[in-house]
Amino acid sequence: MPTYNPPLRDMQFVMHEVLKVVDDLKQIPKHADMDADTITAVLEEGGKFASEVIFPLNISGDAEACTLDPVTHAVTTPKGFKEAYKTYIEGGWAALGCDPEYGGQGLPFVVNSMFYEMLNSANQAWTMYPGLTHGAYAALEAHGTPEQKATYLHKMTSGEWTGTMCLTEPHCGTDLGLMRTKAEPQADGTYKITGNKIFISAGEHDMSDNIIHLVLARLPDAPPGIKGVSLFIVPKFNVNKDGSLGARNGIYCGGLEHKMGIKANATAQIVLDEAVGTLVGLPNKGMNGMFVMMNAARLGVGNQSLGLTEVAFQNALAYAKDRLQMRSLSGTKAKDKPADPIIVHPDVRKMLLTAKAYAEGGRALQGFCSMLLEKEHYHPDEKVRAESAEMLALLTPIVKAFLTDNGHISTNACMQVFGGHGFIKEWGMEQFVRDNRINMIYEGTNTIQSLDLLGRKVLGNNGATLKKFGKLVGQLVEEEGVNEKMAEFITPIAILGDQMTKFTTEIGFKGFQNADEVGAAAVDYLRVAGHLVFGYFWARMAQVALREISTGNTDPFYLAKLQTARFYFSKLFPETATLMRTARAGSKVLMDTDAALA
Numbered sequence: 001m002p003t004y005n006p007p008l009r010d011m012q013f014v015m016h017e018v019l020k021v022v023d024d025l026k027q028i029p030k031h032a033d034m035d036a037d038t039i040t041a042v043l044e045e046g047g048k049f050a051s052e053v054i055f056p057l058n059i060s061g062d063a064e065a066c067t068l069d070p071v072t073h074a075v076t077t078p079k080g081f082k083e084a085y086k087t088y089i090e091g092g093w094a095a096l097g098c099d100p101e102y103g104g105q106g107l108p109f110v111v112n113s114m115f116y117e118m119l120n121s122a123n124q125a126w127t128m129y130p131g132l133t134h135g136a137y138a139a140l141e142a143h144g145t146p147e148q149k150a151t152y153l154h155k156m157t158s159g160e161w162t163g164t165m166c167l168t169e170p171h172c173g174t175d176l177g178l179m180r181t182k183a184e185p186q187a188d189g190t191y192k193i194t195g196n197k198i199f200i201s202a203g204e205h206d207m208s209d210n211i212i213h214l215v216l217a218r219l220p221d222a223p224p225g226i227k228g229v230s231l232f233i234v235p236k237f238n239v240n241k242d243g244s245l246g247a248r249n250g251i252y253c254g255g256l257e258h259k260m261g262i263k264a265n266a267t268a269q270i271v272l273d274e275a276v277g278t279l280v281g282l283p284n285k286g287m288n289g290m291f292v293m294m295n296a297a298r299l300g301v302g303n304q305s306l307g308l309t310e311v312a313f314q315n316a317l318a319y320a321k322d323r324l325q326m327r328s329l330s331g332t333k334a335k336d337k338p339a340d341p342i343i344v345h346p347d348v349r350k351m352l353l354t355a356k357a358y359a360e361g362g363r364a365l366q367g368f369c370s371m372l373l374e375k376e377h378y379h380p381d382e383k384v385r386a387e388s389a390e391m392l393a394l395l396t397p398i399v400k401a402f403l404t405d406n407g408h409i410s411t412n413a414c415m416q417v418f419g420g421h422g423f424i425k426e427w428g429m430e431q432f433v434r435d436n437r438i439n440m441i442y443e444g445t446n447t448i449q450s451l452d453l454l455g456r457k458v459l460g461n462n463g464a465t466l467k468k469f470g471k472l473v474g475q476l477v478e479e480e481g482v483n484e485k486m487a488e489f490i491t492p493i494a495i496l497g498d499q500m501t502k503f504t505t506e507i508g509f510k511g512f513q514n515a516d517e518v519g520a521a522a523v524d525y526l527r528v529a530g531h532l533v534f535g536y537f538w539a540r541m542a543q544v545a546l547r548e549i550s551t552g553n554t555d556p557f558y559l560a561k562l563q564t565a566r567f568y569f570s571k572l573f574p575e576t577a578t579l580m581r582t583a584r585a586g587s588k589v590l591m592d593t594d595a596a597l598a
């Protein structure tokens with residue numbers, strides 16, 4: 001059976017020693033009194049909830065999955081899920097990052113993000129029920145009318161009502177402009193919505209009193225394509241004027257998908273049969289509201305893979321120290337035992353360190369992005385708000401795609417550490433691989449994230465935001481350029497930073513002549529950009545570790561951090577050279593290959 005220990009020490013390192021989040025939070029009036037002790041105390045309790053309440057339900061939830069009653073359309077979640085959700089609400093966890101105006105605790109996003117990393121490690125399928133609510137909350141907070149906010153946000157904050165996002169239809173996933181679900185205006189200002197949605201996560205379940213579906217649909221006079229899509233609130237139970245629950249709405253679960261992973265999360269086929277909805281935002285501008293939800297969800301999906309990378313690493317490490325097979329190539333290490341523990345073998349170490357480096361690098365990036373989100377929303381200086389929003393927009397596709405691809409690499413590597421036992425269910429490792437797989441697909445596939453990064457976020461503004469990230473790298477290079485001990489961390493990012501400018505211009509130029517060049521390079525490009533970002537954070541983490549060691553701090557944590565940084569720069573970061581080469585190989589070899597695909 002797998003185990004899970006919340007990585008609280010590393011979270012503190014990221015927040016307080018590397019990012020110095022409290023200094024930044026003090027610039028924001030609503031967090032002026034925030035201190036490290038409060039954050040630590042909340043995360044300690046959050047870690048207990050994750051490891052003691054929902055982690056024990058991970059394997060059983062996977063085995064049992066959800067069931068649908070075809071007559072009542074009710075979905076039953078696996079044993080213990082409902083009770084765990086009750087404990088979650090009673091503990092006030094649903095309200096952690098929500099606005100006090102709606103009954104929230106108003107804690108910084110970075111705390112909520114670290115808390116969610118632990119939930120994702122413990123049980124991704126369970127975590128998606130409350131997780132989706134945060135995205136729906138954010139969309140309504142940004143685009144809802146005062147009446148809609150008053151009706152829904154308190155109950156979503158308390159966790160009594162959960163949320164969903166209903167975009168996908170059988171014939172359209174990536175291309176939402178093809179959407180067919182219809183919304184007919186009614187005399188009372190509401191809409192009757194009819195259509196079929198599929199793949200709706202947490203689309204029906206027994207954990208909350210009501211489910212607030214955010215649904216995309218088309219008005220009768222809507223222009224074709226994505227410019228004719230509007231956003232609606234469609235509650236499972238209609239809500240009376242006094243806030244009490246009214247009649248059952250015409251939205252129900254018509255079927256549950258049988259799938260590879262996250263089996264305990266209900267992936268619902270949703271039927272809308274003249275369901276009553278209210279418009280969010282302006283007609284035909286539904287994507288504005290939905291993008292708020294999608295951006296929150298993209299950061300959330302990166303966090304899902306971060307959580308799985310961490311828990312897979314912890315279990316693989318414990319196994320590698322315990323499992324005895326063969327002797328070390330460089331001579332026996334455990335003389336008192338019939339064989340050495342497999343951790344002595346170089347390739348086993350490589351697999352473990354890969355997962356460790358991706359987990360710790362991912363945590364630093366998530367922490368940084370959570371602070372950008374905080375500043376975007378609440379910093380008193382308008383310029384800081386705008387700059388934070390811009391940087392977050394650049395980094396969001398990297399968080400989504402790079403962390404989930406790394407999660408795939410890491411969970412597979414950690415399963416491999418177990419040999420054949422990794423393939424056997426009882427160890428729990430194959431579930432981490434299966435659960436992670438969807439993270440590369442939903443919320444816009446990783447290919448779509450790459451196109452968003454290269455096409456919109458980089459070439460779309462002539463690389464201006466990327467240059468701003470380059471400035472952060474440049475500052476670090478300047479700060480540490482003369483420090484010999486930092487050279488092994490600084491030189492690679494300085495070189496890649498320079499190469500990136502030329503690389504981007506080259507693809508941009510080729511893309512200008514033939515747009516397929518952008519499509520052919522995008523996935524490789526995102527991975528290179530991901531390493532530039534990770535390289536920057538690994539250099540900053542190494543900087544802190546080196547400083548501590550040089551002042552005589554003997555805490556083994558810092559030596560471990562330094563070693564992991566060295567591993568990252570020696571064994572993972574260099575793939576950027578190959579990626580730039582394959583990106584440069586261009587589109588012709590792909591688009592001229594009709595004969596090969598025949």
Ligand SMILES: Cc1cc2nc3c(=O)[nH]c(=O)nc-3n(C[C@H](O)[C@H](O)[C@H](O)COP(=O)(O)OP(=O)(O)OC[C@H]3O[C@@H](n4cnc5c(N)ncnc54)[C@H](O)[C@@H]3O)c2cc1C
Nearest residue numbers: 165166167168172173174199200201267442443444445447
């Ligand atoms: C378990 C699960 C949960 C989900 N949860 C939700 C949810 O809660 N709400 C919701 O609305 N949806 C949800 N989805 C749907 C999910 O977001 C979509 O499956 C995803 O966006 C891809 O759409 P698709 O499956 O239609 O694939 P398609 O859009 O048909 O894509 C097929 C392939 O073509 C590629 N492709 C498509 N267009 C391009 C392009 N322009 N350039 C390059 N490649 C391209 C894609 O990357 C992909 O590899 C969920 C899906 C699953 C499986």
